[in-house]
Amino acid sequence: MTISIRSVEKKFGRYPALNHVDLEIADGELVALLGPSGSGKTTLLRTIAGLEFPDAGQVLFEGQDVTFASAAARRVGFVFQQYALFKHMTVARNIAFGLDVRKGKDKPPKAEIARRVEELLNLVELEGLGKRYPSQLSGGQRQRVALSRALAVQPSVLLLDEPFGALDATVRKSLRKELRRVHDATGVTTIFVTHDQEEALGLADRVAILNAGRIEQIGTPDEVHDNPATPFVCGFVGEANRFEGTVSGGRFTSGALSFAANGAGDGPAVAFVRPHDFALDDGGFEVRVVRAHVQGALTAVSATTADGRHIEISASRAEAARFAGAIKIAARRSHVYSL
């Protein structure tokens, strides 16, 4: 199912939640909507679901205008952050609900529903828990039930609103893998909302980064990380040291710091340097090492510049062994944006 969002606008009172949003999603894609809270990512997801309706613009499914169609008519599967399971129903009846409420000839026979429930329980590895009530399950198990309930109606698109937000780190990791596996097994177009960049970059085929109701950039995880289109994306995705200064003659200068401006025009600018893009360089600027600690194969180094600003550097453990006292470093790579 291809999905097109065309200049969608949505206001809550006077506050614009979505501001001319355009987005094209290909069939079978797994897309993350990433952004800080209040960026409009959940509103966008709910607009795609038919739980929220835009003030202007269009939502198209497979070229068909569904802007004001109900959630049921769109055949979307929606997974909520707080699971939204039906507490008074067993797991099996929760999963069967979407098939059970169908009327007349659309309603599959009982045996068919039972078979489908069994199949979905297997898919999310909850075999044998069909008779339990949601209150008898752990958070991770509840979210899997919510996922299989959404999949039971064979949705044209699966939408997840911060699906792992309420879970602890270990469960979150394993459920992420599980979502990827379920997506690959079913091939259903999937969109999920998250504020966790690691989750978005690690799971999605493409990531759309939202800020203040606009899409700042959409691209593969590599693209948005390595070639951030805007200062916001650069600061939000991945770690980065941020400097304010000026560009003149192709170089960015901020106090004692200076490096190549990568084609930004003259004038005031903001620059970002990833911690791993700093390297020892006698032609660079001087910093004083404050603290270093091991981070897996790397060492994270905190340092201060001559004018007292804080810098985070990340280097291989071998290289970091030479980081002590006052050293000279340079930026191998930087992202400079004219203001």
Add this chain to the structure above:
Amino acid sequence: MLDDHPMTAETISARPRPSSANRGPRRPLFRRRSAIPGFGLTLGVTLTILSLIVLIPLSAVAIKASALSPGEFVAAAFSERALAAYRLTFGAAFVAAVINGVFGVLTTWALVRYEFPGKAVVNALVDLPFALPTAVAGIALATLYAPNGWVGQYLTPLGIKAAYNPIGVTIALIFIGLPFVVRTLEPVMRDLSADVEEAAASLGADRVATIARIILPALGPAWLTGFALAFARGVGEYGSVIFIAGNMPYKSEIAPLLIIIQLEQFEYANAAAIALVMLGVSFLMLLVINAIQAWSRRFV
């Protein structure tokens, strides 16, 4: 399962055995220590109050009734007149609780889910039966529903007699019981989260299916509590009923009134016998309702 953490056994077996010389405080004999203080105090006060206010007076009823021989007891407690009074009392209380069960859900729905002008006034009106002297309510209802009353005059041509008969009793009990249902349902309905309804909608359920299969079942346990409270209140109600009931023996005489009549004739033991039967039936019904409730709460 994902969130199981294996426990390490060494830490437990390596613990030194306590020597008898420096043993700490002894484990209490009949209860586990709890980190929440005040168990002894609160339970003690509870039992004292319950005994003084509830248990001792109620056992006095049983003791008083035991003055009768079995034959006399049956004659007093199961006379034709008493049986008719029980039927009316429990029947009217049940019907009133059912009606309150229906309108209570609608009233709560309107109060919880919508904003409308005058909502605070409606909210206060719901509580009025709690505070109003029941006799005042009874007189007001009787005046309204009497054949020449404001409401009664329009019912009479339709062949409906709404006062001085069992219908009048039921009307009084509906008035008395409504706030119990509304106030028990209110917090539960307020806690129903919108996303559960959105989930049902996204799965293809229409409004009717969502209400019938998601919202009402979720309210079930609270509804039963409200129903039980309204029913219990109706069984015990006296003040408002006697003004509208007409109090005709065998027809519109409630059991509490029968008890008063026996007392006025100084037949204390007979009054106690009737009271004992009411006590027993009420206790049994509340027990059954509680059992149903426990069953319906199995998923919480």
